[in-house]
Structures are given as structure tokens and as C-alpha cells.
Amino acid sequence: MKYSASKEDYLKAIFHLQTEQSMVTTNALAVAMQARPASITDMLKKLKSEKLLIYERYKGFRLNNEGKKIAVQVIRKHRLWEYFLVHKLKFGWDEVHEVAEELEHITSKKLIDQLDAFLNFPVTDPHGDPIPDRSGKFNSPKQLNLLDFPMNTPAKVSSVASQTSDILELLDHKSIHIGTRLEIRKKFLFDNSIELKVKNQAPITVSEQVAQKIFVHNDE
Amino acid sequence: MKYSASKEDYLKAIFHLQTEQSMVTTNALAVAMQARPASITDMLKKLKSEKLLIYERYKGFRLNNEGKKIAVQVIRKHRLWEYFLVHKLKFGWDEVHEVAEELEHITSKKLIDQLDAFLNFPVTDPHGDPIPDRSGKFNSPKQLNLLDFPMNTPAKVSSVASQTSDILELLDHKSIHIGTRLEIRKKFLFDNSIELKVKNQAPITVSEQVAQKIFVHNDE
DNA sequence: ATTTATTTTTAGGCTAATCTAAAAAATAAA
């Protein structure tokens, strides 16, 4: 249950890649890890023999549950440390990444749980990315129209579930992009349209069809 | 100006050993590092070629100024993290060492200086050992009878220079232990006895013989 | 459906930090 910093970095990188492509390729990981493809293959064999991922040569790979669990814990540590650096040590949000890359490999479970409590269980890091809780559950993105957290809670756009130029044009026109912070102001039962407030803008309304395509997460 | 965790550990261990014996031996370091003597010799050659210590084969070794400087910075980091763990994350003083062994190798200078400020520039770690400041200066323990800092400055017992049961009984009776905070109230020139104030206690007086055995450091 | 290009893997090396076993130097003892 103890992995080298390097292995943890691989698991984390694979985790991020496999949310985009369900099968990850050697080359993609080589780019992400800034390493040569041959090195990736070496490490894949080790991670496979430790039963952290499924992998068949020439066919790509993906984490299994065990691998995901570890990756998520590393991500949790990374984001909690970033939060600590910004909110307690007065770092700028743009200068915390490198330091967190080191801190995320400290192994004490107690350390990270106490840190979490000390920080009051934050749900988003300084870049707005969700911080998984100690059981590994993310403050997971939800469709804007199905949002269950209360009105006026700050939310942040994490993805758009359609890449058709029609919806992108619409969102672009309303200045809604990945990362945009917004709040729900009102839901109209008549047509399930939603009134939103984006910072420094007049309130805008989106239809149910649009809201279905926008994924947001809690961002308090 | 960047050294591996392993090298930092060697420098730190040598630093501690050379306060006791001015020339450190391969075997002594092997014991301290829990490694075989052959491994020590290997590393000594590397550290020598990096100009961190003086070393002649078969003759022992000691850190030069550059080596000491690095060792002290590692010790500073270790002790600041211990302080953080105890005072902010509610660790017990007896469970912080291992975690600090990892944290001390994080390389960001800014991190450690911001942490220092966040903690309000503490001068002693949870074990009562002095924390060097950012320039590397120690708040070093002094014999209670030779104390040069002003009256009523809070001081903290860092060690007792004798383990005979006679003196331990006396100190125990007066509730003076390692870690006890006290202030000097008065020095009597007649017999060099000293009047002390320990928190929540009536003032007490100790003889010169006792004061000589008590080492304290500044603890404001 | 071959040929060509790309991707991935294998084969063999390198470095840091460790180890064991054996040789050499220093120290202690007879």
C-alpha cells in the first residue's frame, strides 16, 4: 500500500487522461509525463504486475479500481496542499502547483486528514477543481438543470457535454466557458429554463436544453 | 544548490554527530544512518566531491561551512514542520518525527519562510529543540547560571546535564522538567543562587550547583 | 493489398543509492 513518488505521478496522469479517452495510449502518457515512450512501457509493466491497471501490449491501458483509488488520494493531497498554500501561507494561486507536486507524495494518512480538518474540509482547490473527500468521493459535476445544492451557491462550469458548434456559439455569446463561476438565481417551472448570474454581468437565462449540457460543481 | 533527500539525511546526521565528536567516523555514521559502512564510504566520496565536507580516507570527516549550512536548513525545516504538526494539526509531540522526516525534504524556500511566518517564528520545536532562523542562527541552549538574555525573558529547559538521581529528585520536587518554561527573577551575588518563576507557582530558588546543570534557551 | 508511416515494445545502457564479500589500513594486544 505504499508507492514511489514516480508511480504515484503515473497513476495520477493516467487518471486524468482516462477521463478524456477511455483507453489511454503510451504516447499520450509520454507527453503528459514528459518522458520517452520506452519509459512508459517499462512503468506500465510494473504497474500491471502490481495490479493497478489493465494493460495489453499495443492495445492501451486504463486504471482498475485499485489504481483509481490511489490516484484519487494523490489528487486529494495535491489539492488540499494547494488550498493550504494559498489560504494559509499566502501563496498566489498561480505559484502553488510545483510545491504541491512535492507535498502530494508525503505518505502519512493522518497528516492529510488532519490538514483537511484544519482547512475546514474545503471542496475546491484554488484553481476551482474539486477536492475529493477522505473516502475518495468527488464533489462531482452535475448537470446544471439537476443541481441539488441551494440557490445562490457558487458553482463552476467543469465541462460541456456537447461539442456541436451550435451550443458552443450560444455559450460563447453568453460568456460561459469551462471554469466560469456562476450562481443559479431562479428556476422557471413553466419551461424549466434557468436564470443565472455570472460575475460582472446582468442575469441571463438559459433553456432546459442548454442547461442539460452544462456540467458544474459546487465552488464555495 | 539542490541535494537528494538521501544526501540531506547524511548531512543532517553528520551535523548532529560532529557536535559530540569533532571528527566523525564511518562506523558512527553507519549506525546513525542505519546503513552499512561501505555505503557510508560511497556517499562520503560524493559529498566530498561536492565540497560539502572534508574527508581523508581512514581518517574521519567533518562538514565544512557549506555542508553545515545545508544541514542547518534541513534541521530548520524539520523542526518547523514538527511545530506545525503539533500546534496546527493536533498531532502528539511523540508522533511527529517520522512525518517531519519526509516534509523536511520539500525544496521550496518560499514554502518554509511562509510557514515560519504563519507559525509566528517559533524558536523551539515540540521536543524543546531550538529552531534556527532563516539565516541559520540557532537560539542555542545555555547554562541557566550563565544566561545572558535579560531578566524575565521566558526561557525553556532544553536539557539537564546530569542524570544522577539526586538532582533529578530535586528538580522533580520543584517541578522542573525538560520543556518547563521559566523566567529568571533575581540573581544573588552572595552565593550565585537564582530565583526563578515557573508558571502557576510561587517563586523558587536554586543553588549555583543546580543552575549549572540546567540548560535553557530563549522561548519568547 | 501492399507499401509506408506511426506507434509501441524490446534490448541494452546509465546513474544514484544501496548491498555483500574481500582486501587494505589503522589500532590494539601479546
Next chain:
DNA sequence: TTTATTTTTTAGATTAGCCTAAAAATAAAT
């Protein structure tokens, strides 16, 4: 002062994580 003991160093391996260069498998193009 020679011999024995202890300490230290050398010599040669090992492991993790990376590399380059070449071979093998897959994918793309004609």
C-alpha cells in the same frame, strides 16, 4: 615489534527509473 583485531575501503552486484536505438506491431495511404 610482530600479530591479531577492528575499522575502513574497494570491487562487484542489485534495483528503480530513466535513456537511446532498433525491432515489431498496428494503422494509414496509395
